[in-house]
Amino acid sequence: STQEKTPQICVVGSGPAGFYTAQYLLKHHPQAHVDIYEKQLVPFGLVRFGVAPDHPEVKNVINTFTQTAHSDRCAFWGNVEVGRDVTVPELQEAYHAVVLSYGAEDHQALDIPGEELPGVFSARSFVGWYNGLPENQELAPDLSCDTAVILGQGNVALDVARILLTPPEHLEKTDITKAALGVLRQSQVKTVWLVGRRGPLQVAFTIKIPRPRKRLTELLLQTATQKPRAEEAAHLASGSRAWGLRFFRSPQQVLPSPDGRRVAGIRLAVTRLEGVGEAIRAVPTGDMEDLPCGLVLSSIGYKSRPIDPSVPFDLKLGVIPNMEGRVVDVPGLYCSGWVKTGPTGVIGTTMNDSFLTGQMLLQDLKSGLLASGPRPGSAAIQALLSSRGVRPVSFSDWEKLDAKEVAQGQGSGKPREKLVDRQEMLRLLGR
Ligand code: FAD
Numbered sequence: 001s002t003q004e005k006t007p008q009i010c011v012v013g014s015g016p017a018g019f020y021t022a023q024y025l026l027k028h029h030p031q032a033h034v035d036i037y038e039k040q041l042v043p044f045g046l047v048r049f050g051v052a053p054d055h056p057e058v059k060n061v062i063n064t065f066t067q068t069a070h071s072d073r074c075a076f077w078g079n080v081e082v083g084r085d086v087t088v089p090e091l092q093e094a095y096h097a098v099v100l101s102y103g104a105e106d107h108q109a110l111d112i113p114g115e116e117l118p119g120v121f122s123a124r125s126f127v128g129w130y131n132g133l134p135e136n137q138e139l140a141p142d143l144s145c146d147t148a149v150i151l152g153q154g155n156v157a158l159d160v161a162r163i164l165l166t167p168p169e170h171l172e173k174t175d176i177t178k179a180a181l182g183v184l185r186q187s188q189v190k191t192v193w194l195v196g197r198r199g200p201l202q203v204a205f206t207i208k209i210p211r212p213r214k215r216l217t218e219l220l221l222q223t224a225t226q227k228p229r230a231e232e233a234a235h236l237a238s239g240s241r242a243w244g245l246r247f248f249r250s251p252q253q254v255l256p257s258p259d260g261r262r263v264a265g266i267r268l269a270v271t272r273l274e275g276v277g278e279a280i281r282a283v284p285t286g287d288m289e290d291l292p293c294g295l296v297l298s299s300i301g302y303k304s305r306p307i308d309p310s311v312p313f314d315l316k317l318g319v320i321p322n323m324e325g326r327v328v329d330v331p332g333l334y335c336s337g338w339v340k341t342g343p344t345g346v347i348g349t350t351m352n353d354s355f356l357t358g359q360m361l362l363q364d365l366k367s368g369l370l371a372s373g374p375r376p377g378s379a380a381i382q383a384l385l386s387s388r389g390v391r392p393v394s395f396s397d398w399e400k401l402d403a404k405e406v407a408q409g410q411g412s413g414k415p416r417e418k419l420v421d422r423q424e425m426l427r428l429l430g431r
Contacts, residue, residue: 006031007096007365008377012082012307014038015045016350017101017337019065024358026071029365033073035095035378039081040134041393041425042401043069045103047347049133052159053174054166056415061347069395075378076395085390086381088308092332094380096370097361099334100307100320100327101354104343108301110151114254118142119263123150123160123299130163130180132418137179142262143187145294149266151251152299153196155346160297161192165241175409175416192243193291197250197271197282248272249289250282254296265292302343317342325357332370334361397429404428 009025011018014036022034042048044062051058069076080086082102091098107122109115121141128136148164150157163171168185176184249268257264270287273280303318312328314321319342320335327333336357337350345353364370385392401419408417419425 006033006374007370008033008035008094008375009097009099009361010035010037010091010095010377010381011099011101012037012088012091013045013100013102013337013339014040014043014065014076014078015101015103015337016047016061016065016347017103017339017354018045018099019043019068020351020354021099021101021334021336021358022074023064023068024355025361026068026073028358028362031073033075033377035075035077035381036069037080037082037086037091038076038078041078041422042398043076043078043395049128049131050156051131052127052163053131053171053176054162056174058347076398077378077381078393078398080385080390080392083307085388086384087310088333089310090384091381094376094378096375097332097334097365099325099336099357099361100311100339101335101337102304102307102339104302104304104318104338106303106305106318107298108303110251110254110298110300112251112253114256114263117254117256117263118261119145119294120254120296120298123152123156123297124302126160126297127156130176130184132175132177132420134420134422137420141183141295143183143189143295146188147191147193147291147293148189148295148297149193149195149291149293150297150299151195151266152301153194153245154299157194157297157299160299161194161243164189164192165243173413173415175414175418177418177420179420189295190241192241193246193293194243195246195249195251195266195268195291197248198280199247199273200245246291248282250284251298252288255290263294263296265290266296302338304339304343325353325360326364331364391431393429401425401428 007029009032011022011034018036022036025032025034044065047059047062068074082088088098107124119142121139125136125139126141129139150160168181171181171184248271250271251266252269253267254263255265255267268289268291269284270289271282272285274283275281306313312321312330320339321328322335322340325334325336325340327335334357336354341353405416405418409415
């Protein structure tokens with residue numbers, strides 16, 4: 001029957017990994033049907049909620065994802081949290097194959113005293129706040145201090161530093177939220193330190209071409225080894241903004257203000273490198289340095305969370321154990337993107353990785369390793385969801401919200417003014 005020739009596949013998560021996996025499957029199997037489940041009301045994962053507002057060209061991949069979503073063999077089911085609204089075994093029952101592409105949302109805690117003080121945030125929640133992620137809208141960071149410290153020196157740390165230091169008028173025509181722009185306009189932050197445990201050669205941000213590396217390294221070393229000189233201090237006092245890198249420093253304690261009500265600084269242990277090659281480690285020398293600041297943003301690492309007790313999970317690495325995207329010991333279950341590789345790499349890397357998972361899945365399908373016989377696909381899942389009072393949103397629902405956002409942005413010359421309130425979004429969809 002035609003049904004038997006129609007593999008029903010579902011993908012969990014609608015970020016780059018989910019969409020690129022779907023794209024690969026649809027392109028390389030003429031009958032495959034792909035359902036994409038997403039917990040947010042809106043698609044695209046970190047392309048919408050991570051990528052910085054002043055990098056609009058990076059978001060062009062949304063056009064490709066939209067084409068994929070428009071395929072008549074693809075459906076988007078937003079507002080469905082897998083692991084809560086529907087379980088992975090239920091998806092496995094309904095589909096021939098399930099691909100987990102739900103990203104890496106947890107941030108690594110600092111595990112140091114004072115971490116809970118007001119004024120200490122994870123860089124990811126700060127990013128979510130300025131990018132309109134509904135659950136981060138309450139963050140309301142107080143930017144009335146003059147120094148911010150970012151713990152970590154990866155790409156996310158750099159994005160956050162840049163947003164803190166960019167003159168707000170340069171962000172006015174981006175899709176940054178109105179609320180974030182308002183807070184940034186009032187910001188008193190003039191100096192941002194990026195603190196790293198290791199040295200300039202181990203810095204985690206992406207350097208695209210090797211040639212400037214030497215020059216960059218020299219610059220980094222200079223910044224790292226010098227305290228601000230008198231003329232720089234004068235420059236800072238004149239009101240202009242600056243950033244610097246502090247290398248070989250490991251956070252020990254967030255220091256409270258005298259009244260104990262908020263952060264006033266951070267105590268750093270000076271480190272040095274020991275070992276060689278892969279085994280290189282930063283170890284404390286015994287020296288300490290206190291850096292005064294009114295804001296601490298930690299960006300020392302991310303990991304995925306386990307989504308369902310039936311899915312193998314490597315708690316240490318924070319990823320799903322897999323062989324080229326095949327989840328170990330679970331036939332018919334796959335993974336792609338950051339939940340597979342860990343939170344490293346740009347959208348291009350995630351794309352290649354997702355194509356590879358798609359390729360493995362289709363190989364298994366061809367060699368008869370997946371369940372044969374028809375599967376009900378979304379029909380079965382919709383019945384389950386409806387019995388649980390969960391009402392998914394569709395891609396055309398997203399397109400209504402998208403049109404509303406674009407319209408809202410027009411008056412102020414922004415590409416869009418994001419909707420940030422779930423209730424308002426549901427109301428706009430007539431719910
Ligand atoms: P994600 O994009 O996180 O997508 C995962 C999706 O799964 C999300 O939509 C999430 O809501 C959904 N989900 C999670 N749990 C569930 C669940 N239980 N049920 C259903 N759905 C679920 N790369 C670049 O190339 N250029 C950049 O400028 C850039 N900037 C970045 C800035 C930041 C702050 C960050 C964090 C990353 C940036 N990246 C950038 C990297 C890029 O975002 C990642 O490579 C890519 O998003 C990883 O894709 P993913 O699909 O694995 O994860």
